[in-house]
Amino acid sequence: MSRPRAVKKEAPYHHGDLRRVILETALELLAEKGESSVTLREIARRAGVSHAAPYRHFSDHRALLAALNDEGFMALRHALEAATAKVSAAAPVSRLLVVAETYVDFAAANPARYRLMFAGPRHAAPDGSNVPAEVFAYVAGLVAEAQAQGALRQENVKLMTNMIWATVHGIASLALNQRLVGTETGDNSSTLAREAIAALIKGLAP
Amino acid sequence: MSRPRAVKKEAPYHHGDLRRVILETALELLAEKGESSVTLREIARRAGVSHAAPYRHFSDHRALLAALNDEGFMALRHALEAATAKVSAAAPVSRLLVVAETYVDFAAANPARYRLMFAGPRHAAPDGSNVPAEVFAYVAGLVAEAQAQGALRQENVKLMTNMIWATVHGIASLALNQRLVGTETGDNSSTLAREAIAALIKGLAP
DNA sequence: ACATTTATGTTGTCAGTGTCAACATAAGAT
DNA sequence: ATCTTATGTTGACACTGACAACATAAATGT
Numbered sequence: 001m002s003r004p005r006a007v008k009k010e011a012p013y014h015h016g017d018l019r020r021v022i023l024e025t026a027l028e029l030l031a032e033k034g035e036s037s038v039t040l041r042e043i044a045r046r047a048g049v050s051h052a053a054p055y056r057h058f059s060d061h062r063a064l065l066a067a068l069n070d071e072g073f074m075a076l077r078h079a080l081e082a083a084t085a086k087v088s089a090a091a092p093v094s095r096l097l098v099v100a101e102t103y104v105d106f107a108a109a110n111p112a113r114y115r116l117m118f119a120g121p122r123h124a125a126p127d128g129s130n131v132p133a134e135v136f137a138y139v140a141g142l143v144a145e146a147q148a149q150g151a152l153r154q155e156n157v158k159l160m161t162n163m164i165w166a167t168v169h170g171i172a173s174l175a176l177n178q179r180l181v182g183t184e185t186g187d188n189s190s191t192l193a194r195e196a197i198a199a200l201i202k203g204l205a206p
Numbered sequence: 207m208s209r210p211r212a213v214k215k216e217a218p219y220h221h222g223d224l225r226r227v228i229l230e231t232a233l234e235l236l237a238e239k240g241e242s243s244v245t246l247r248e249i250a251r252r253a254g255v256s257h258a259a260p261y262r263h264f265s266d267h268r269a270l271l272a273a274l275n276d277e278g279f280m281a282l283r284h285a286l287e288a289a290t291a292k293v294s295a296a297a298p299v300s301r302l303l304v305v306a307e308t309y310v311d312f313a314a315a316n317p318a319r320y321r322l323m324f325a326g327p328r329h330a331a332p333d334g335s336n337v338p339a340e341v342f343a344y345v346a347g348l349v350a351e352a353q354a355q356g357a358l359r360q361e362n363v364k365l366m367t368n369m370i371w372a373t374v375h376g377i378a379s380l381a382l383n384q385r386l387v388g389t390e391t392g393d394n395s396s397t398l399a400r401e402a403i404a405a406l407i408k409g410l411a412p
Numbered sequence: 413a414c415a416t417t418t419a420t421g422t423t424g425t426c427a428g429t430g431t432c433a434a435c436a437t438a439a440g441a442t
Numbered sequence: 443a444t445c446t447t448a449t450g451t452t453g454a455c456a457c458t459g460a461c462a463a464c465a466t467a468a469a470t471g472t
Contacts, residue, residue: 015421034326041458050422052460057420061459115326121383136387158388162380163402167369170376174368177327181342182364196369200402203409221450247429256451258431263449267430 019057021047026068030112035119040064065116066123072113073131079106080138092145093201099139100168100197101190107172108189114176118169139165146201153206160204167196225263227253232274236318241325246270271322272329278319279337285312286344298351299407305345306374306399313378314395320382324375345371352407359412366410373402 025046029038040061041051058064083102084095107114122132140161146152152160174180175189231252235244246267247257264270289308290301313320328338346367352358358366380386381395 018420039458040460051458052423053421055421055460118379118383118385119325120321122385132385133387140387156388159398159401162377162386162388162398163373163405166376166380166386166398166402167373167406168376169380170372170374171368173324173379174372174375177324179324179328179338180368180372181339181346182362182368192365192368192372195365196372196406199369199409200373200406201409203405203407224449245429246431257429258452259450261431261450 015049018047018049018053022054022057022064023067023071026064027071027113030068030116031110034112035065035116038065038068062123066125068113069117069123070125070129070131072110072117073135075110076103076106076117077131077135077138079103080135084142092142092149093151096139096142096146096164096201097194097197099142100164100193103168104172104175104190104193107176111176114172118173136161136165150206152201152204163200163204164197167200168193171196221255224253224255224259228260228263228270229273229277232270233277233319236274236322237316240318241271241322244271244274268329272331274319275323275329276331276335276337278316278323279341281316282309282312282323283337283341283344285309286341290348298348298355299357302345302348302352302370302407303400303403305348306370306403307396309374310378310381310396310399313382317382320378324379342367342371356412358407358410369406369410370403373406374399377402 022043025043026038028046029042040054040058044051044053047053054064058067080099080102083098087095087098089095122130125131140157143152143161143164144157147154147157147160171180171189171193175192180189180192228249231249232244235248235252246260246264250257250259253259260270264273286305286308289304293301293304295301328336331337346363349358349367349370350363353360353363353366377386377395377399381398386395386398
């Protein structure tokens with residue numbers, strides 16, 4: 001019988017899966033006190049390890065942020081897929097509108113995290129993966145379907161996806177920083193996103 | 207005859223207008239090495255003053271960034287006004303398209319600065335001014351004119367301005383971080399901005 | 413089973429930074 | 443001329459990122 005060193009079965013070494021703990025602690029700090037407070041030493045403190053322990057899992061402070069970044073995009077992708085799954089696949093335009101709402105809601109629910117995700121140029125992942133590109137591709141798929149249905153002009157899919165993404169990202173970004181003016185009405189920025197995307201799609205119709 | 211202490215006539219005290227020098231040095235650092243490198247001590251070093259001198263002009267590191275921020279919005283406003291001045295006032299839609307292009311060009315020309323301008327919620331200025339709001343109001347004026355001409359629906363001006371601003375900001379922000387996908391064609395993000403705003407306006411037409 | 417290698421974690425240290433207090437000096441006001 | 447205030451300097455402290463040297467447990471080979 002092995003002593004109950006760690007609960008998780010994958011617990012590989014001395015302490016347990018410290019890497020996971022670090023990422024979760026970093027997320028907590030990010031949500032609590034913003035990016036400037038997610039510091040390696042504070043994370044180590046909260047995780048109960050020495051101040052240099054995180055360096056065994058992240059070469060750098062930036063590397064940690066980059067990892068958080070990619071996790072953020074994975075979470076965003078899951079949120080979008082879960083939301084679109086509730087809408088008929090036969091209605092790609094409706095799906096795009098839901099994507100717009102969900103996207104903005106995600107940003108509003110995770111402000112610091114979302115800010116971090118778009119704080120600068122993407123750092124190439126060590127394994128060559130590109131999560132943001134996957135999310136983009138997912139939306140591009142919806143655009144292509146909308147084109148096939150005749151709801152959008154049969155033009156450059158990437159171009160149109162860029163427009164849609166930019167619009168939604170712009171609303172999310174401005175809302176996050178309280179830069180949307182005159183929010184007297186329903187105020188929910190997600191409805192603004194829906195309306196903006198609806199207008200854009202109308203303007204991009206054949 | 208007073209000794210040639212300083213060149214500028216407003217030079218008020220010992221060193222000259224250190225406040226201005228600090229802001230300019232900060233801008234240099236921002237453009238050269240990004241926000242994380244604009245540090246009070248490095249600024250002081252470059253300005254040839256002691257490491258604590260900047261505290262006589264900015265209470266805080268954040269206060270300095272906030273000042274840079276407001277200066278950025280002033281520069282943006284000037285850029286937009288200069289660009290629109292070249293287009294007939296009788297063509298508000300054309301002016302909006304020029305605003306879109308100029309806006310994105312401004313961001314592309316000052317990446318770190320633009321990032322800083324939208325890095326977080328705005329800090330209230332000590333004098334109560336609100337430069338970003340002035341820029342917004344300027345664009346809103348164009349929207350109102352476009353409505354009066356029948357190019358846009360006669361709906362909530364602020365709402366439409368939010369949409370336009372968000373779209374343009376989204377494109378600028380994504381372009382800055384190299385997050386626009388498939389830039390094979392003309393590639394200039396400013397043309398993307400023009401097309402996106404054109405489509406949006408079309409979708410918002412009566 | 414044992415020794416060896418590798419993966420993790422710790423301690424100690426250094427430079428750079430933000431911030432403050434105490435002090436120094438020049439400009440303006442009385 | 444003296445006093446007050448604005449500005450600049452010195453010195454200090456805590457915190458952070460980063461590295462090197464060391465310690466130990468897990469994995470691996472024989």
